[in-house]
Amino acid sequence: MSHNLLKGKKGIIFGALDPNSIAWKTAERVHEEGGEFVLTNAPIAMRMGQINDLAEKTGSQIIPADATSEEDLQNLVEKSMEILGGKIDFVLHSIGMSVNVRKGRAYTDQKYDWTQKGTDVSAMSFHKVMQTLYKADAMNEWGSIVALTYMAAQRVFPDYNDMADNKAYLESIARSFGYFFGRDKKVRVNTISQSPTPTTAGQGVKGFDGFISYAEKMSPLGNATALDCANYTITLFSDLTKRVTLQNLYNDGGFSNMGVSDAVMDAFVEKE
Numbered sequence: 001m002s003h004n005l006l007k008g009k010k011g012i013i014f015g016a017l018d019p020n021s022i023a024w025k026t027a028e029r030v031h032e033e034g035g036e037f038v039l040t041n042a043p044i045a046m047r048m049g050q051i052n053d054l055a056e057k058t059g060s061q062i063i064p065a066d067a068t069s070e071e072d073l074q075n076l077v078e079k080s081m082e083i084l085g086g087k088i089d090f091v092l093h094s095i096g097m098s099v100n101v102r103k104g105r106a107y108t109d110q111k112y113d114w115t116q117k118g119t120d121v122s123a124m125s126f127h128k129v130m131q132t133l134y135k136a137d138a139m140n141e142w143g144s145i146v147a148l149t150y151m152a153a154q155r156v157f158p159d160y161n162d163m164a165d166n167k168a169y170l171e172s173i174a175r176s177f178g179y180f181f182g183r184d185k186k187v188r189v190n191t192i193s194q195s196p197t198p199t200t201a202g203q204g205v206k207g208f209d210g211f212i213s214y215a216e217k218m219s220p221l222g223n224a225t226a227l228d229c230a231n232y233t234i235t236l237f238s239d240l241t242k243r244v245t246l247q248n249l250y251n252d253g254g255f256s257n258m259g260v261s262d263a264v265m266d267a268f269v270e271k272e
């Protein structure tokens with residue numbers, strides 16, 4: 001259902017890899033709400049080709065950019081303004097990757113050049129995206145920037161590995177840069193802390209099936225889906241949330257404030 005919440009707004013969406021991606025669902029919803037955007041992903045992700053279907057469906061152009069490359073980001077921002085015919089109103093940073101997770105290295109046995117790569121891709125890229133936009137004065141006043149995160153930034157989820165530290169860093173960058181973006185350009189910056197979601201990045205985490213069903217049983221409303229995340233993001237891109245900034249916002253069915261639920265307790269009660 002469309003409410004035209006983003007009519008006339010222009011943006012950049014990072015991270016749509018396949019139809020399971022949270023960014024993919026967000027692009028579809030932004031399109032339904034009347035927003036226009038440029039799609040971008042790492043050049044290597046382009047080779048899989050699926051993003052072309054999304055571009056066609058949403059009438060969007062694609063500009064490849066490695067989010068760790070300042071040069072790629074400058075080109076992306078410049079070209080996006082040309083394509084969209086002006087400054088940007090919304091940006092979604094939906095990027096995450098840990099080499100240690102991918103290669104099954106434990107948190108207690110990190111290969112530090114992999115750790116550094118993961119930090120650059122998953123967290124510092126958010127600073128680079130914002131610094132590029134800020135320096136180019138590419139954001140319209142009352143624009144909105146959102147990045148996606150996970151609660152392992154606050155609580156221990158052992159198998160989330162070094163991504164936990166990357167998410168803590170990402171959330172801190174959102175607050176720190178959000179101050180300057182708010183003060184100087186009237187742009188808001190927030191992170192959405194999303195439930196475990198079955199995507200390529202999500203499923204790469206060891207023990208993901210246990211993770212997702214535990215969260216489902218703990219959350220009074222159940223896990224938030226990728227579509228739920230897309231819908232929440234739409235509200236943050238819309239003019240209905242103009243003074244929400246520097247926040248880490250939980251979209252998790254209530255999980256983050258739970259201690260225990262009946263469903264989880266039941267698994268530990270001895271049956272007569």
Ligand SMILES: NC(=O)c1ccc[n+]([C@@H]2O[C@H](COP(=O)([O-])OP(=O)(O)OC[C@H]3O[C@@H](n4cnc5c(N)ncnc54)[C@H](O)[C@@H]3O)[C@@H](O)[C@H]2O)c1
Binds near residue numbers: 041066093148203
């Ligand atoms: N899936 C979950 O359980 C979950 C939960 C909370 C938060 N998140 C976060 O949501 C975001 C999106 O992930 P997703 O679950 O949709 O998975 P996904 O695998 O579909 O998306 C991750 C994206 O990051 C892109 N990427 C990787 N390296 C890049 C680089 N150098 N430059 C540009 N893009 C690059 C990938 O190509 C991919 O499109 C991530 O930040 C993830 O950490 C996911």
